[in-house]
Amino acid sequence: MAVTSDPASGSLRRDDGLLRRIVAHRADYAYVLPALVVMMVVIAYPIWFTIDMSFYKTPASLQLRDRTFVGWKNYETILTAPAFWSVTLNTVIWTLASTFFAFLLGLGAALSLHREFAGRAVLRAILLIPYVISAVAASYLWKWLYHSDFGVIGALSVQWGFTDKPINFLDNIHTALPSLIVVNIWREFSFAMIMLMAGLQTVPEQLLRAAQVDGANAWQRFWHVTAPHLKGVSMVTVLLLMVANFNSFIVPYLMTGGGPAGASDIWITHIYQIAFGRQNWGLASAYSVILFIVMMCLGYFYVQALTRGDKGRPE
Amino acid sequence: MSGRVDGWRWAGRVFLVLILLFTAVPMVWMLLTSIKSQFAAMQYPPQWWPKEPTLQNYTKLLDPTNPVGNDFLRYMWNSFYVSLATTVLGVAVAVPAAYAFSRFRFPGRTFLFFAVLLRNMFPAVVFLMPLFILMRWLGLVGTHGSLILTYLTFGLPLSIWLLKGFYDNIPIQLEQAARIDGATRFQAFLLIVMPLSVPGILATSIFSFIGAWNEYVYAATFLNRQDQLTLPVGIQRFFAEFATDWPGLMAATFLMSVPVVVLFLVLQRYFVRALTEGAVKS
Numbered sequence: 001m002a003v004t005s006d007p008a009s010g011s012l013r014r015d016d017g018l019l020r021r022i023v024a025h026r027a028d029y030a031y032v033l034p035a036l037v038v039m040m041v042v043i044a045y046p047i048w049f050t051i052d053m054s055f056y057k058t059p060a061s062l063q064l065r066d067r068t069f070v071g072w073k074n075y076e077t078i079l080t081a082p083a084f085w086s087v088t089l090n091t092v093i094w095t096l097a098s099t100f101f102a103f104l105l106g107l108g109a110a111l112s113l114h115r116e117f118a119g120r121a122v123l124r125a126i127l128l129i130p131y132v133i134s135a136v137a138a139s140y141l142w143k144w145l146y147h148s149d150f151g152v153i154g155a156l157s158v159q160w161g162f163t164d165k166p167i168n169f170l171d172n173i174h175t176a177l178p179s180l181i182v183v184n185i186w187r188e189f190s191f192a193m194i195m196l197m198a199g200l201q202t203v204p205e206q207l208l209r210a211a212q213v214d215g216a217n218a219w220q221r222f223w224h225v226t227a228p229h230l231k232g233v234s235m236v237t238v239l240l241l242m243v244a245n246f247n248s249f250i251v252p253y254l255m256t257g258g259g260p261a262g263a264s265d266i267w268i269t270h271i272y273q274i275a276f277g278r279q280n281w282g283l284a285s286a287y288s289v290i291l292f293i294v295m296m297c298l299g300y301f302y303v304q305a306l307t308r309g310d311k312g313r314p315e
Numbered sequence: 316m317s318g319r320v321d322g323w324r325w326a327g328r329v330f331l332v333l334i335l336l337f338t339a340v341p342m343v344w345m346l347l348t349s350i351k352s353q354f355a356a357m358q359y360p361p362q363w364w365p366k367e368p369t370l371q372n373y374t375k376l377l378d379p380t381n382p383v384g385n386d387f388l389r390y391m392w393n394s395f396y397v398s399l400a401t402t403v404l405g406v407a408v409a410v411p412a413a414y415a416f417s418r419f420r421f422p423g424r425t426f427l428f429f430a431v432l433l434r435n436m437f438p439a440v441v442f443l444m445p446l447f448i449l450m451r452w453l454g455l456v457g458t459h460g461s462l463i464l465t466y467l468t469f470g471l472p473l474s475i476w477l478l479k480g481f482y483d484n485i486p487i488q489l490e491q492a493a494r495i496d497g498a499t500r501f502q503a504f505l506l507i508v509m510p511l512s513v514p515g516i517l518a519t520s521i522f523s524f525i526g527a528w529n530e531y532v533y534a535a536t537f538l539n540r541q542d543q544l545t546l547p548v549g550i551q552r553f554f555a556e557f558a559t560d561w562p563g564l565m566a567a568t569f570l571m572s573v574p575v576v577v578l579f580l581v582l583q584r585y586f587v588r589a590l591t592e593g594a595v596k597s
Contacts (some may be wrong), residue, residue, distance in 0.1 A: 001580050038408060046445035112331045123335065134575070136568075247437075250532070288441035
């Protein structure tokens with residue numbers, strides 16, 4: 001509790017009553033107020049609006065006067081539509097596969113880059129560029145690489161004898177989703193790399209050396225010494241990657257638009273299509289509410305993962 | 316060192332080479348395509364190396380007298396203006412909030428802090444419609460103000476989170492000493508803490524700027540006039556108006572990426588620190 005910067009508030013105890021404490025701390029709120037006001041307007045309002053809207057049927061024009069109350073019907077429509085389960089399956093595959101491979105490549109890169117060598121900083125910088133540039137740039141770039149007639153990937157696979165003719169990666173129901181996942185991994189693995197490199201710095205060097213003296217091989221040293229130290233940062237990284245992947249819109253939207261025949265449609269692109277394509281705002285809102293609930297579950301674990309380390313931290 | 320250890324080290328090197336190829340080859344191909352003519356790019360099998368390299372795609376985009384170049388430069392200016400305004404306002408709002416979250420123990424602090432953090436988890440698409448209606452009500456649809464306001468709120472949670480991490484690392488004793496010397500709480504914040512938190516502010520600014528520069532979803536929805544578009548939306552015109560001019564699109568994509576990559580390379584140290592702040596406890 002060394003952090004009570006204001007001597008005046010230091011005398012206040014927990015049992016002083018909420019109102020008294022709020023009044024005593026009134027000056028503190030001035031610091032957070034601008035941030036809170038902006039966020040309330042642009043966050044609390046949309047959430048309330050979405051929940052409210054999910055119980056209505058709305059005309060395409062977005063003239064809210066003309067909406068009609070339909071109760072839970074929108075939710076019923078969503079959960080009974082055959083498309084729901086295929087889109088959900090795509091979303092799960094997309095989120096888990098992107099997260100898993102991005103994390104794995106990031107871990108490999110972090111371990112390989114941990115030791116100091118000439119050009120390490122340059123290499124790290126190059127690997128981070130895909131993470132820094134916009135998803136729009138990445139989408140166009142990869143769309144060109146996957147191009148059905150003139151794409152370099154198709155040409156290479158013919159050149160090296162994998163296929164007879166270039167594959168139409170983005171227009172094939174079997175290859176569309178995996179192709180997008182590759183783009184996602186390309187964009188994100190270096191995020192995992194940076195997080196894990198920072199995590200590796202917390203592994204005590206003496207412990208590794210002691211393990212080596214005791215005859216532990218490289219794998220045993222990694223598994224018994226390094227891995228336990230990476231647990232916390234790995235959890236945060238995996239959760240952040242999952243949230244980002246679950247929410248990612250630009251790559252699937254710009255590259256396939258969810259097609260062909262819904263083969264790469266995930267929740268976000270599906271919601272966008274319902275809202276802005278079919279102009280069915282009520283249904284899209286109900287979908288969003290279901291998505292909120294999933295996000296809140298992920299969010300709960302995220303906060304848990306973050307505060308786990310916070311408790312041991314001297315304040 | 317035993318041979319087995321060397322084996323692992325070699326595996327690491329091979330892995331690094333592979334992952335470097337995976338990262339760099341697409342970007343190299345983008346550059347090679349951007350210095351080809353439309354005709355040279357649309358060939359099968361591809362010209363692996365441009366036979367007649369040309370900078371015409373770049374000169375076209377950067378020439379204000381050319382209609383395409385004129386639009387492109389305008390989009391770039393719009394992106395720059397929106398990103399800068401977002402960054403400056405965002406930092407101005409985030410700094411006091413982050414400081415309060417780091418130092419003060421007011422009721423509701425933990426709740427508010429995690430509410431701020433959770434905001435990060437909502438995807439842009441589900442907020443599009445309500446925010447569009449809100450912007451329509453505020454009369455901001457079709458103005459850059461709508462984007463700045465939206466980006467501001469999107470950047471805030473992360474900015475506050477990052478800055479709080481920096482403030483947590485500034486010893487409280489410095490302020491206490493200033494208070495004893497007669498400074499008010501606000502003076503201690505302004506004169507002692509602010510100068511020390513410059514790295515944190517820089518790191519936060521980079522994130523804020525890059526986020527705003529790269530944003531697509533809101534920019535595609537809130538703006539309606541051609542001359543207001545920001546780059547990520549604007550370069551779509553290469554698809555719409557011409558039979559996709561792939562070399563031109565690659566050149567535009569490259570130019571669009573240059574500012575963020577340069578910013579990232581120059582301030583890399585802060586970027587990396589900001590990214591990992593809070594997630595790693597030593």
